Amino acid sequence: MVLNFDSAHSGGGLLASGEALANPISQPTVTHDLSENVILTTVDDLYNWCRLSSLFPLLYGTACCFIEFAALIGSRFDFDRFGLLPRASPRQADLLITAGTVTMKMAPALVRLYEQMPDPKYVIAMGACTITGGMFSSDSPSAVRGVDKLIPVDVYIPGCPPRPEAIVDAIVKLRKKIATESMQDRAYTMQTHRFYERAHGFKPVPPILTGQYLQTGGHSKPPRELMEALGVPLIETLETAPGEEIV
Amino acid sequence: MLGFLKQIGDYAKDSFQAAKYIGQGLSVTFEHMGRRPVTVQYPYEKLIPSERFRGRIHFEFDKCIACEVCVRVCPINLPVVDWDFDKATKKKTLKHYSIDFGVCIFCGNCVEYCPTNCLSMTEEYELAAYDRHELNYDNVALGRLPYKVTQDAMVTPLRELAYLPKGVMDPHDLPANTRRAGKLPQEILEETATPGDP
Numbered sequence: 182m183v184l185n186f187d188s189a190h191s192g193g194g195l196l197a198s199g200e201a202l203a204n205p206i207s208q209p210t211v212t213h214d215l216s217e218n219v220i221l222t223t224v225d226d227l228y229n230w231c232r233l234s235s236l237f238p239l240l241y242g243t244a245c246c247f248i249e250f251a252a253l254i255g256s257r258f259d260f261d262r263f264g265l266l267p268r269a270s271p272r273q274a275d276l277l278i279t280a281g282t283v284t285m286k287m288a289p290a291l292v293r294l295y296e297q298m299p300d301p302k303y304v305i306a307m308g309a310c311t312i313t314g315g316m317f318s319s320d321s322p323s324a325v326r327g328v329d330k331l332i333p334v335d336v337y338i339p340g341c342p343p344r345p346e347a348i349v350d351a352i353v354k355l356r357k358k359i360a361t362e363s364m365q366d367r368a369y370t371m372q373t374h375r376f377y378e379r380a381h382g383f384k385p386v387p388p389i390l391t392g393q394y395l396q397t398g399g400h401s402k403p404p405r406e407l408m409e410a411l412g413v414p415l416i417e418t419l420e421t422a423p424g425e426e427i428v
Numbered sequence: 429m430l431g432f433l434k435q436i437g438d439y440a441k442d443s444f445q446a447a448k449y450i451g452q453g454l455s456v457t458f459e460h461m462g463r464r465p466v467t468v469q470y471p472y473e474k475l476i477p478s479e480r481f482r483g484r485i486h487f488e489f490d491k492c493i494a495c496e497v498c499v500r501v502c503p504i505n506l507p508v509v510d511w512d513f514d515k516a517t518k519k520k521t522l523k524h525y526s527i528d529f530g531v532c533i534f535c536g537n538c539v540e541y542c543p544t545n546c547l548s549m550t551e552e553y554e555l556a557a558y559d560r561h562e563l564n565y566d567n568v569a570l571g572r573l574p575y576k577v578t579q580d581a582m583v584t585p586l587r588e589l590a591y592l593p594k595g596v597m598d599p600h601d602l603p604a605n606t607r608r609a610g611k612l613p614q615e616i617l618e619e620t621a622t623p624g625d626p
Binding site: 189327346351353 | 528531
């Protein structure tokens with residue numbers, strides 16, 4: 182006999198009021214809550230602690246913000262205190278601090294760097310240029326208006342450029358964000374296909390700056406009228422051929 | 429025989445010199461071991477921003493006359509001034525004012541040109557946010573004053589390099605009343621002032 186779940190819980194029917202069903206059909210909520218809250222969160226904490234205390238940033242810098250970011254590497258604002266070890270390869274890094282303006286030309290390279298980083302990875306947008314385009318946001322033909330149009334950003338640091346302490350502050354905030362993550366949510370945050378890409382429709386053409394234009398006759402010899410006006414004797418090659426008409 | 433003695437003498441001299449140079453190098457190393465690290469332990473120790481530091485902009489709503497000079501002098505026309513024209517008093521009443529610090533480059537033009545001094549620079553620089561839209565500060569957020577580093581009980585304030593005495597590079601353990609290197613601006617003013625001046 183299969184008990185109806187609703188009727189068993191509504192109290193009507195077979196069970197007396199106050200009596201609980203020994204082995205209900207529905208999901209065992211108590212054990213599930215226990216495993217979620219007691220055991221798994223501690224594993225989460227350990228896992229998160231391991232991750233947040235060894236964030237390896239990629240040495241990425243395209244403009245003046247990197248000067249402030251490079252100050253962090255020195256001993257005065259030592260960021261090795263936070264376990265940040267600068268890596269020169271995206272495959273070893275898990276934190277991308279976009280220090281500096283990102284242009285349209287740099288954008289594919291930035292996306293590629295981000296894609297090459299192993300999961301889980303984090304991005305800090307540093308400076309006004311990478312948050313919104315900053316002072317290039319109004320009239321620049323080439324600046325990307327914020328790197329969050331290209332890659333997902335976790336923390337934004339305003340400033341032009343921000344102080345080194347502001348970057349440390351952002352790293353502390355990023356560590357707080359990592360500490361609240363759960364392994365059960367990894368399926369939602371796992372990267373699938375986030376970027377809009379398509380093959381570019383450019384048509385390759387032969388180069389137009391071949392230097393041949395400078396070797397044409399008009400550029401190797403001064404104009405005839407100018408030479409005559411100056412009273413300089415004409416070069417032999419400029420002398421008109423017998424049948425040619427002077428324009 | 430003499431050549432052999434010379435070899436021994438050269439060898440002894442060389443080994444003595446090697447020991448001397450190793451000792452010199454290690455003395456530098458051990459001298460550094462007695463020093464205190466120059467690192468600013470940031471969340472616990474903070475540098476006092478210099479007096480002309482351009483941090484987050486502070487805005488006083490009641491002083492603003494909605495003249496929009498800040499928008500005109502801004503390189504990117506950033507401040508958003510929302511006002512109504514009051515026909516009865518023939519004056520503009522300010523409704524909202526906001527600056528997006530995700531775009532602001534902290535150049536300070538608006539502060540410099542504000543005719544009523546309702547804009548000013550603060551020392552706040554810890555503005556990092558998880559969402560880009562949180563950086564768009566409205567007039568309430570702009571009106572908040574930041575905590576001063578020197579008044580924060582959790583933080584040890586440290587002087588910046590330009591505010592240390594001459595020859596000192598380490599801001600730690602400095603007595604409170606040590607003078608910075610060079611003359612103070614008011615001292616220069618006193619020296620250059622002529623007696624007749626008020």
